[in-house]
Amino acid sequence: MISIKQVHKYFGKLHVLKGIDTEIKEKEVVVIIGPSGSGKSTLLRCINYLEQYSQGEIIVDGIPLTGEANINKIRTEVGMVFQRFNLFPHMTVLANIMLSPMKVRKITRIEAEKIAHDLLKKVGLSDKDNAYPEQLSGGQQQRVAIARALAMRPKVMLFDEPTSALDPEMINEVLDVMKTLANEGMTMVVVTHEMGFAREVGDRVIFMDEGRIIEEGTPTDFFTNAREERTKNFLSKIL
Amino acid sequence: MEFNFGLIAQSFPLLLAGAVVTIQITALSVGFGLLIGMFAGMGRISKLWFVRFISTVYVDFIRGTPLLVQIFLIYFALPMIVGTRINPFVAAITACSINSGAYIAEIFRAGIQSIDKGQMEAGRSLGMSWGQTMYYVILPQAFKRIIPPLGNEFIAMLKDSSLVSVIGFEELTRRGQLIIARTYGAFEIWMTVAVIYLVMTLTISRLVDYLERRYKIDDKH
Numbered sequence A: 001m002i003s004i005k006q007v008h009k010y011f012g013k014l015h016v017l018k019g020i021d022t023e024i025k026e027k028e029v030v031v032i033i034g035p036s037g038s039g040k041s042t043l044l045r046c047i048n049y050l051e052q053y054s055q056g057e058i059i060v061d062g063i064p065l066t067g068e069a070n071i072n073k074i075r076t077e078v079g080m081v082f083q084r085f086n087l088f089p090h091m092t093v094l095a096n097i098m099l100s101p102m103k104v105r106k107i108t109r110i111e112a113e114k115i116a117h118d119l120l121k122k123v124g125l126s127d128k129d130n131a132y133p134e135q136l137s138g139g140q141q142q143r144v145a146i147a148r149a150l151a152m153r154p155k156v157m158l159f160d161e162p163t164s165a166l167d168p169e170m171i172n173e174v175l176d177v178m179k180t181l182a183n184e185g186m187t188m189v190v191v192t193h194e195m196g197f198a199r200e201v202g203d204r205v206i207f208m209d210e211g212r213i214i215e216e217g218t219p220t221d222f223f224t225n226a227r228e229e230r231t232k233n234f235l236s237k238i239l
Numbered sequence B: 001m002e003f004n005f006g007l008i009a010q011s012f013p014l015l016l017a018g019a020v021v022t023i024q025i026t027a028l029s030v031g032f033g034l035l036i037g038m039f040a041g042m043g044r045i046s047k048l049w050f051v052r053f054i055s056t057v058y059v060d061f062i063r064g065t066p067l068l069v070q071i072f073l074i075y076f077a078l079p080m081i082v083g084t085r086i087n088p089f090v091a092a093i094t095a096c097s098i099n100s101g102a103y104i105a106e107i108f109r110a111g112i113q114s115i116d117k118g119q120m121e122a123g124r125s126l127g128m129s130w131g132q133t134m135y136y137v138i139l140p141q142a143f144k145r146i147i148p149p150l151g152n153e154f155i156a157m158l159k160d161s162s163l164v165s166v167i168g169f170e171e172l173t174r175r176g177q178l179i180i181a182r183t184y185g186a187f188e189i190w191m192t193v194a195v196i197y198l199v200m201t202l203t204i205s206r207l208v209d210y211l212e213r214r215y216k217i218d219d220k221h
């Protein structure tokens, strides 16, 4: 589904990604962990070209990331959920979800509304359709953001620390939605510090440090017998 | 010398008519300026260097030269280029719009840049183009924030529009001059002209305050 080959990324002189190689299969749930500044967000953002990588190749669903047309095509196939939600504050919840399907997929308002209502139901917020984002709690906003991304019917969903900006009591409501998605067979790449989620839902865990993939494996393997010193070090700090 | 109230009463209707013209030219200029400024403001932060270059040259040139000179340039130089005379009204509106556009461009640029970067990223990640995200997401939010500076620009334009009197365009200031040439009541007339300007600018600034408050409440929902 996603093929990443020898991807390098520089910010000026700062070498942030140093040759990332990996394949993400259809329906796979990949969890990326690693210390702050290791390049997790940058890698995720390269996958939908919010960040332009400097070298290498990323192919999403058979479409290479080159040229403006391809990039927009990929972005409709790849949904992204941000740490800080990034809902559109001047629009209602419903309008947030309907905007892109109407403008990009060119579907009618009636169809878009139906999709939006279905998705709100799925994330448990049917009664909030006419609310504005700032009237919602963080957890609710993040669930709307997930619904908004899903409205484009993406084949892959990217999550960049979706629960890091949330109060502890709201984390689970968002993780639950993500678990449901995973169970339905969505291909997902998740950057998170929620190790419980990684264990329970992840098919594979990738550990990054200083712009490299240090180690990867199934959650059971990864958490119980990490091979690399750096991985053990990191795990001892967070577990 | 005595203060001649009769003269004020007598010329007041003429001056008021001039004030209406002043408002018209200001509204038209700021209106066109808004259009020019919106594109030039986006141009200033464009990824394409030549768009950025052209927008920057425009903004710098206009803000770095006096409006009076710009008015003369348009009124006297333009006919040499296009080959026909242009009437004072067209010249006045053109000069003021181009002038206003440059200041409004900076207002737009600042307004757009004040919107969280995450908004553009969210729009783009949903597959919308840069233009679509600008139009549906960024500009509506930026508009609310730029209402106060736009109000200030309107007030500044209203005052500066007095400069077009030099090409004989009969707005408020020019009307005053013409009345004085006939009646020699310089003090009375300039006083009246000043008060009319003041009433207009104060009214507009109150209106802007009101709009700003309303949008603030709107924001909260």
Ligand SMILES: Nc1ncnc2c1ncn2[C@@H]1O[C@H](COP(=O)(O)OP(=O)(O)OP(=O)(O)O)[C@@H](O)[C@H]1O
Pocket: A011, A014, A016, A034, A035, A036, A037, A038, A039, A040, A041, A042, A043
């Ligand atoms: N736009 C940018 N310009 C310059 N440097 C950047 C930019 N974005 C990220 N960086 C740098 O790139 C490195 C990797 O950043 P990245 O955000 O990918 O890390 P991360 O693993 O997601 O960290 P965190 O856990 O803190 O989110 C950091 O050193 C960061 O300072």
Ligand SMILES: [Mg+2]
Pocket: A040, A041, A042, A160, A161
């Ligand atoms: Mg990050």
